[in-house]
Amino acid sequence: MSVAPDQVYLLARRSVVRTLRQPANVIGPLIFPLFLLAVNSAGLRAETHLPGFPSHSILAFILAVPFIQGALFATMNTGTDLARDIQTGFLSRLSLTPMRGTALLLGQLGGTITLGWIQALVYIAVGTIAGVRFASGVPGVLVLLVFYTLVVLAFGALGLFAALRTGSGEAVQGLFPAFFVFLFISSMAIPRNLMTHTWFRDAATANPVSYLIEGVRSLIVIGWDGEALALGFGIAAVVAAIAIALSAWSLQQRLAGS
Amino acid sequence: MRRLAVARGVAWRMLHNFYSNKSLLIPSLVFPLFFFTAFAGGLAGISRAPGFDFPDGYTAFQFAFVLLQSAAFAGVFTGFGIARDFESGFARRLLLAAADRTGIVLGYAGAAVVRWLTTASLLTVIALAVRMKVGGNGVDLFGLYVLAILVNFAATLWAAGVAMRLRTMQAGPIMQLPVFLVLFFAPVYVPLALLQGWIHEVALANPMTRIIEAERGFISGERTLTAASFAIALGLIVLFSLWAFRGLRKAEAAG
Numbered sequence: 001m002s003v004a005p006d007q008v009y010l011l012a013r014r015s016v017v018r019t020l021r022q023p024a025n026v027i028g029p030l031i032f033p034l035f036l037l038a039v040n041s042a043g044l045r046a047e048t049h050l051p052g053f054p055s056h057s058i059l060a061f062i063l064a065v066p067f068i069q070g071a072l073f074a075t076m077n078t079g080t081d082l083a084r085d086i087q088t089g090f091l092s093r094l095s096l097t098p099m100r101g102t103a104l105l106l107g108q109l110g111g112t113i114t115l116g117w118i119q120a121l122v123y124i125a126v127g128t129i130a131g132v133r134f135a136s137g138v139p140g141v142l143v144l145l146v147f148y149t150l151v152v153l154a155f156g157a158l159g160l161f162a163a164l165r166t167g168s169g170e171a172v173q174g175l176f177p178a179f180f181v182f183l184f185i186s187s188m189a190i191p192r193n194l195m196t197h198t199w200f201r202d203a204a205t206a207n208p209v210s211y212l213i214e215g216v217r218s219l220i221v222i223g224w225d226g227e228a229l230a231l232g233f234g235i236a237a238v239v240a241a242i243a244i245a246l247s248a249w250s251l252q253q254r255l256a257g258s
Numbered sequence: 259m260r261r262l263a264v265a266r267g268v269a270w271r272m273l274h275n276f277y278s279n280k281s282l283l284i285p286s287l288v289f290p291l292f293f294f295t296a297f298a299g300g301l302a303g304i305s306r307a308p309g310f311d312f313p314d315g316y317t318a319f320q321f322a323f324v325l326l327q328s329a330a331f332a333g334v335f336t337g338f339g340i341a342r343d344f345e346s347g348f349a350r351r352l353l354l355a356a357a358d359r360t361g362i363v364l365g366y367a368g369a370a371v372v373r374w375l376t377t378a379s380l381l382t383v384i385a386l387a388v389r390m391k392v393g394g395n396g397v398d399l400f401g402l403y404v405l406a407i408l409v410n411f412a413a414t415l416w417a418a419g420v421a422m423r424l425r426t427m428q429a430g431p432i433m434q435l436p437v438f439l440v441l442f443f444a445p446v447y448v449p450l451a452l453l454q455g456w457i458h459e460v461a462l463a464n465p466m467t468r469i470i471e472a473e474r475g476f477i478s479g480e481r482t483l484t485a486a487s488f489a490i491a492l493g494l495i496v497l498f499s500l501w502a503f504r505g506l507r508k509a510e511a512a513g
Contacts, residue, residue: 042457043447046307177285177292184296190303200299 004103011107019111029073033066055221063127064216065188070119071155072179078112079159079172086167095255109156116152135223144219150236157243164250186210208235261361268365290328314391314478321385322473329410330437332374337417337433344425370414393479402476408491415498422505440466465490
């Protein structure tokens with residue numbers, strides 16, 4: 001085994017253990033999206049009577065939202081954990097070792113992806129118990145898990161970038177509202193074609209988060225929608241690539257300055 | 259007289275911190291606007307659902323809710339400030355210096371009202387700028403804002419009680435979550451009559467539902483549940499006053 005995979009493994013194990021040892025980091029990202037799922041699916045049920053609404057089940061329609069909201073939490077957790085490593089000097093001590101930068105980044109994302117899988121399985125289980133049937137069947141659930149892993153990776157890498165740029169857990173937490181704006185100004189609660197205000201529809205259309213939600217939603221509500229999946233996977237992959245590149249660059253800058 | 263002087267001093271300090279600290283001021287102003295935009299802009303299509311009969315449009319329907327939400331959260335955020343004062347040690351010095359400690363709670367509550375009025379003014383201006391329909395007359399609108407102030411006062415007293423008992427910023431979720439639950443287990447997106455299933459039963463039992471319906475009645479000019487909503491708001495103030503002042507006694511006892 002070469003050095004880099006060893007380093008990734010060790011740092012990933014540390015990241016997973018650290019994530020799972022902080023109940024607040026696990027319970028919050030699980031419970032809060034489920035609470036909003038309950039409130040929104042109950043409160044927005046009248047939407048299903050609108051002509052052109054894609055599903056008879058509001059729960060099936062809204063079930064896509066916890067996945068993306070959960071990924072937003074992943075951003076915060078990953079960023080906050082790395083910021084803590086910076087603040088406590090762990091990163092500086094690590095920089096004295098032969099560790100590779102990519103190993104640090106990938107290792108830090110290990111805990112985030114593990115939590116993401118737990119979230120995904122819980123959301124799928126809750127939806128199934130509540131009566132949601134995936135239109136794309138079991139293969140769709142597997143595709144959803146792959147897609148969600150990519151989304152969590154993308155958002156987690158954004159969290160790493162924020163932590164490396166600011167070096168402050170408080171600053172990373174301060175980004176949470178900004179991410180929430182992206183979530184709310186999207187097709188989260190209503191399909192874009194049913195939005196009556198043109199300006200809001202335009203904003204939701206320009207918002208990449210809409211396509212991530214619609215990618216998940218297509219697997220639950222529609223079945224196999226090539227366009228929705230291609231847009232979802234494409235946007236998640238582009239965000240992940242850009243975020244990882246920016247994180248790698250920021251890490252170099254930070255290590256060079258330390 | 260001494261009580262008033264203490265209240266004025268505490269309120270002035272809180273407001274000075276609020277207006278001079280961007281990280282406190284901007285979220286307080288931006289978040290209600292953001293919720294207003296997301297709800298009124300994004301969900302307006304739901305007003306075409308059969309049985310949705312609010313006369314002044316979805317923007318006014320959501321304005322009443324967001325106004326109330328901002329009032330409640332201005333109170334909760336003031337509670338965060340109280341907890342921060344305990345963490346920094348300032349509140350302990352304040353307890354020693356204040357000639358009348360009741361004035362401390364009143365000062366925090368007064369600051370919360372002024373803080374919310376800033377947010378409410380901006381929210382109202384934006385709502386009117388996007389041509390929100392207002393069916394209510396001057397008396398109705400007076401009722402709209404007074405009822406929201408009472409909710410703000412009750413939320414401040416609730417959060418103050420928690421902050422003075424726990425005296426740490428980590429108490430934030432305990433202050434915030436019940437308020438969030440009470441607000442969102444009410445008819446947020448559609449009128450009560452359109453809610454179905456468990457949420458309808460929960461909303462029916464939720465006292466905040468009456469207050470939200472009364473607020474919507476004020477803005478549309480079709481007053482509903484006015485006496486009941488004011489009675490509930492005043493009842494909450496009495497209840498949370500006891501909670502807050504007992505919290506103050508516990509903080510005093512803790513030294």
